[in-house]
Amino acid sequence: MSILRNSTLLRHLALTLLAGVVLYLLTLQLEPFRNFQLATVAAYLCATAGLTVLVGLNGQLSLGHGALMAVGAYTVALSQNRLSDAGVTGNQVLPLSLALGVLVTMAAGAVIGLAAARLRGPYLAGVTLAVAIAVPAATVTFDEVFNSEQGLPVYVEPPPLSLGLYFPNERWQAWIALAGALLTMLLLANLVRSRIGRNLRAVRDDEVAARLAGIHLARTQVLAFVVSAACAGLGGGLMALLAQSVSPGAFSLTLSLFLLMAVVIGGLGSLSGAVWGALLLVALPDLTHDTTDWVTLSPEVAQRLEGNLPLAVFGLTLIVVMIAAPGGVQGLLRRLGALVRRRVPTR
Amino acid sequence: MNALTRRGVALAAAAALLTAVAACSDDANTPPAEVPGVSATEILVGSHMPLTGPAAAGYSEIAPASKAYFDYVNANGGVHGRKINYKFLDDGYNPANTQTVVRKLVLEDKVFAILNGLGTPTHTGVLDFLKTNRVPDLFVASGSRSWDQPSKYPTTFGFNTDYTVEGKILATHIKATYAGKKVCFFGQDDDFGRDSLVGVEQVLGAGAVVAKEKYVTSNTNVAPQIGALKAAGCEVVVLATVPGFTALSMGTAARIGFKPQWVVSNVGSDYQTLAKTLGAGKVLLEGMIGVSNLPSPVDAADPWTAMFKKIHDQYNSAAPFNGNAVYGMSVAYLFVQSLQAAGKDLTREGLIAAVEKGGFKGPWYAPLRFSKDDHSGFGGHRLTKVSGDSQEFFGPVYETDSESGPVNEYGEQRPTPPANSIPSA
Structure with missing residues (x-):
C-alpha cells in the first residue's frame, strides 16, 4: 500500500484498472438501452473532463467545446468512410480513426489556443463562441466534403463475431466508449497532479505571480487548450461512432453551453465533478421524460413539454446548484464527507 | 485502515459481487424469443418526430393526427382485438437525439415496430440499428430514396412519393x-x-x-x-x-x-x-x-377528407385540420391496413411479408409500389394549382419510376371509404 501512496502513476493505474473491471462487469449486467446510455455518458465524460481542466484549473472559458467535438466527430466519420471505401475494414481501424480525430482536434485547439492566450474574460468567450458558430457553418460552406446540414453516415463495423452471434451491439459500444473515457481520465488525473497541473493552477490564480515563478504564461495556456481539445475530439469521435452519423445539428451552440453547464453543476475543476456532469447530461433528459410519463397530461401540454422540459430542468438545476452549492455536486459531496468524518471519531 | 485501503477493499468487494451475478447471465449466444410489443390486447408502436426544433412547425402535427385515427380504431374494437398504442418521442430533428430516442423505444419500451419516423438526416442514422434488431421500420416520413434498399435494409419501407x-x-x-x-x-x-x-x-x-x-x-x-x-x-x-x-x-x-x-x-x-x-x-x-397524392383538406366534397375530418373533430379537435393532419391519418390508415393483412397471429416477419405483398388501396391517388424487391412508397402524384383562395387538383394522376422510365397516366380510381372508416384486410 505504501508504494501506491507514494507513486501517483501507480495509484491512478490501479484505480483505473479497478474502475475498468467494475464497469466491465456492469456492462454485462445492464440492459442494452442502459449500456447505450452508459456509452453516451462515457463519450460526454471525455469532453467534460477536458473542459473542466481548461475552465476550472486554468481559468480559460470556452464556449466552443461542442464545435471541437464536431471536429473530432467529422474526422472520425471521414476516416471511417474513406477506409471502408478503400476496402480497409475491421474493428482494428477504429483506434486509428479515433487517434486521427484526436490529432486533428488538437491542431484546431492549438490554433484557437494561440488566439485565446492573448485574450481575457469576455473577449475569450467571444472568440470561442465564434468557433461554436463557425464550425457548423463550415460544414454547409464545404458541402462537397461534409454534405451540408444532412451530415454524413459513419461506417461502423459490427462487434467481432468471436464475441458471439447475438452479442448486443450496445455492450460493444459501451466497451469502446468506456475504454476511451478511462484512458482520458487516467491521463488527465496524472496531468493535473504533475508539474504541468501545478503550472495550470498557478496561471489561473495569479498570472503575475506565475510569471515571477518562471512559468511561461502563453505556453501554459495554449497547452491547456490543446489538452482540452484532444479530450473533446475523442469525445466527439466516440459520439460519431455511437450515433453512426454526424451532422452540424448534433454539435450546435446548445451542446457547447450544455457541456459548460454540466461541468459547473458537477463541480468546476474536479475530474470527479466531470463524471457527475456527464451523468447529468444523459440522465436529466431521461428522468424528466419518465416523470412526464407518470403524470397524466393533456396531449397538447405533453407535446409542448416534450423536448423543452429537459432544457428548463437543466437551467433550474444550474441556478439551484449555484445558490445552494457553488462547488457543484462534487463540492457538496466533499462537504458532506467532511461533516460525517467530524461526527464519527477516527479509529 | 487508511482511506485508500478502505476504498480499495470496498471496490474489490463490489467487483466480486458483480462477478458472482454476472456468472449467471449468458445472453450473447441465445436468440431472443417471443414477439416484442404485442400482447393479446395491445400493440405498442413507436416513432420519432420533431415536436420541437427547426422542423417542428407543421410536422409536429402529423403524429397526433395518426394517434387520433388509432384512437378511433381502438374505440371501435381495435385490430384483431388488439388496441394500438402509438408512442411518439421528440428528437428535435437532431440525429444524435434520434439515436437515443429510437433505442429507448426499441430496447426499453420494446415496441413492435417503428412507424413513420420523420426526416432524412434523422432516420438515416437508425437504419442499421433497426435492421440489426429486425424491427419493422414502416412508412418513413421522407421522400429520400434511401428507404428503398430491400437487400440492405429488409425491414425498412418508404411512404412519400420519392x-x-x-x-x-x-x-x-x-x-x-x-x-x-x-x-x-x-x-x-x-x-x-x-x-x-x-x-x-x-x-x-x-x-x-x-x-x-x-x-x-x-x-x-x-x-x-x-x-x-x-x-x-x-x-x-x-x-x-x-x-x-x-x-x-x-x-x-x-x-x-x-x-x-x-x-x-x-x-x-x-x-x-x-x-x-x-x-x-x-x-x-x-x-x-x-x-x-393525398386528398385535399379543404375539399369537403372528397369522401376521404370528410371521413378524416369527422375523426379529427372527435379525437384531435385542438389541432388544425390541414395537409399534415390528412398525412398523419393516411399513414395510420395504411398501418391499420397492414396489420389487418398480417393476420391475427402477429409477428414482425408476418407484418413485413404482408407489406411486401402490397395491393393496399386507400385515400391516395397514385399506387403504392410495395413488393418483395421494391420498398419505396408511392409512385406518383397529381398536379395542383392555386386559384383564388383555394388549391385544386387538375389533370390526370401521373405515375413513374425513380429511374429513366416514362411518365404515364394512372387510370385507376380510388375506392370509396369503408362504411365504418376502418379498412378490412
Whole structure:
C-alpha cells in the first residue's frame, strides 16, 4: 500500500484498472438501452473532463467545446468512410480513426489556443463562441466534403463475431466508449497532479505571480487548450461512432453551453465533478421524460413539454446548484464527507 | 485502515459481487424469443418526430393526427382485438437525439415496430440499428430514396412519393405547358434538392435547366440565390423547398420584382401552411403549381377528407385540420391496413411479408409500389394549382419510376371509404 501512496502513476493505474473491471462487469449486467446510455455518458465524460481542466484549473472559458467535438466527430466519420471505401475494414481501424480525430482536434485547439492566450474574460468567450458558430457553418460552406446540414453516415463495423452471434451491439459500444473515457481520465488525473497541473493552477490564480515563478504564461495556456481539445475530439469521435452519423445539428451552440453547464453543476475543476456532469447530461433528459410519463397530461401540454422540459430542468438545476452549492455536486459531496468524518471519531 | 485501503477493499468487494451475478447471465449466444410489443390486447408502436426544433412547425402535427385515427380504431374494437398504442418521442430533428430516442423505444419500451419516423438526416442514422434488431421500420416520413434498399435494409419501407419521381412529374408538366421558356431550379442542399433535380433533368434533358441554386435551412437569407435566378432570366422556377423556404423565396422574389411561374415540390406546396406563413402576402401564391397524392383538406366534397375530418373533430379537435393532419391519418390508415393483412397471429416477419405483398388501396391517388424487391412508397402524384383562395387538383394522376422510365397516366380510381372508416384486410 505504501508504494501506491507514494507513486501517483501507480495509484491512478490501479484505480483505473479497478474502475475498468467494475464497469466491465456492469456492462454485462445492464440492459442494452442502459449500456447505450452508459456509452453516451462515457463519450460526454471525455469532453467534460477536458473542459473542466481548461475552465476550472486554468481559468480559460470556452464556449466552443461542442464545435471541437464536431471536429473530432467529422474526422472520425471521414476516416471511417474513406477506409471502408478503400476496402480497409475491421474493428482494428477504429483506434486509428479515433487517434486521427484526436490529432486533428488538437491542431484546431492549438490554433484557437494561440488566439485565446492573448485574450481575457469576455473577449475569450467571444472568440470561442465564434468557433461554436463557425464550425457548423463550415460544414454547409464545404458541402462537397461534409454534405451540408444532412451530415454524413459513419461506417461502423459490427462487434467481432468471436464475441458471439447475438452479442448486443450496445455492450460493444459501451466497451469502446468506456475504454476511451478511462484512458482520458487516467491521463488527465496524472496531468493535473504533475508539474504541468501545478503550472495550470498557478496561471489561473495569479498570472503575475506565475510569471515571477518562471512559468511561461502563453505556453501554459495554449497547452491547456490543446489538452482540452484532444479530450473533446475523442469525445466527439466516440459520439460519431455511437450515433453512426454526424451532422452540424448534433454539435450546435446548445451542446457547447450544455457541456459548460454540466461541468459547473458537477463541480468546476474536479475530474470527479466531470463524471457527475456527464451523468447529468444523459440522465436529466431521461428522468424528466419518465416523470412526464407518470403524470397524466393533456396531449397538447405533453407535446409542448416534450423536448423543452429537459432544457428548463437543466437551467433550474444550474441556478439551484449555484445558490445552494457553488462547488457543484462534487463540492457538496466533499462537504458532506467532511461533516460525517467530524461526527464519527477516527479509529 | 487508511482511506485508500478502505476504498480499495470496498471496490474489490463490489467487483466480486458483480462477478458472482454476472456468472449467471449468458445472453450473447441465445436468440431472443417471443414477439416484442404485442400482447393479446395491445400493440405498442413507436416513432420519432420533431415536436420541437427547426422542423417542428407543421410536422409536429402529423403524429397526433395518426394517434387520433388509432384512437378511433381502438374505440371501435381495435385490430384483431388488439388496441394500438402509438408512442411518439421528440428528437428535435437532431440525429444524435434520434439515436437515443429510437433505442429507448426499441430496447426499453420494446415496441413492435417503428412507424413513420420523420426526416432524412434523422432516420438515416437508425437504419442499421433497426435492421440489426429486425424491427419493422414502416412508412418513413421522407421522400429520400434511401428507404428503398430491400437487400440492405429488409425491414425498412418508404411512404412519400420519392423526390425523383416528383421531379419527373413536375418537369413533364413544364415540358407540356411552358415549352420554350427558361427553366431554373432552386432546392435544398441535401438528398431532397439533389434527388428532385435528378428527376427534373431526367425529363427536360441535362442542359435544359438554365440556372441551379441551393439553400440550407440555417440561413434564411435567400436574396443572393433569388437574385441570381432573376439575372439568369428564369421564367419557370422549380422549387424543392420546405414550406418556410417556399414562402421566403416567393417573398424575396416579389421584393425584387421577379415574377416567374413557380412549380413547387409536394413537401413545400401545402396552400394552408404557406398562406399562414405569408399572411397578407398570400396573393403571391396565385397560379402556383404543386403536386399532391393525398386528398385535399379543404375539399369537403372528397369522401376521404370528410371521413378524416369527422375523426379529427372527435379525437384531435385542438389541432388544425390541414395537409399534415390528412398525412398523419393516411399513414395510420395504411398501418391499420397492414396489420389487418398480417393476420391475427402477429409477428414482425408476418407484418413485413404482408407489406411486401402490397395491393393496399386507400385515400391516395397514385399506387403504392410495395413488393418483395421494391420498398419505396408511392409512385406518383397529381398536379395542383392555386386559384383564388383555394388549391385544386387538375389533370390526370401521373405515375413513374425513380429511374429513366416514362411518365404515364394512372387510370385507376380510388375506392370509396369503408362504411365504418376502418379498412378490412
